[in-house]
Amino acid sequence: MSTAVATRSGARRIRLDVRLLVLALVMAGAVGYLMYTGLQGTAASYFVTVSELQARASEVDGRRVRVGGDVVTGSIVRGGPGEPIHFRIGDGTSELEVVYSGVLPDIFAEGRHVIVEGLYRNGQPVQADSVLTQCPSRFEAAPTASSS
Structure with a gap:
């Protein structure tokens, strides 16, 4: 009889161990998936400069791009209501x-x-669907008055 009791207790232990192993694998898979998707969002935050984009123009023609640069002075042309802005x-x-x-x-x-993020076609303006602006620093040095 003691052999039958030992066999049942061993079978329960194996079933319990298998359940814990499956639960641990599911949790590890979930954590791995969350890390993977989090890294995908981080990688998407990079952008290229205007020069880098133009150097790779043939590679990215017809694709979405993310490009950064400074707004050129005197280049902003605001249309009327409902019209696009050019810069x-x-x-x-x-x-x-x-x-x-x-x-x-x-x-x-x-x-x-x-x-700016949007569609790039070589020789045409970028059709942007998103414009992000860098926030100016709140801790810039105050302008100094020059004495004449």
């Missing part, structure tokens, strides 16, 4: 025309660093 961004070496139909961030201005 150029540059990186000191190259410039790129952008067309955007959405609402611009409040701090959008000439000289401000922006990141």
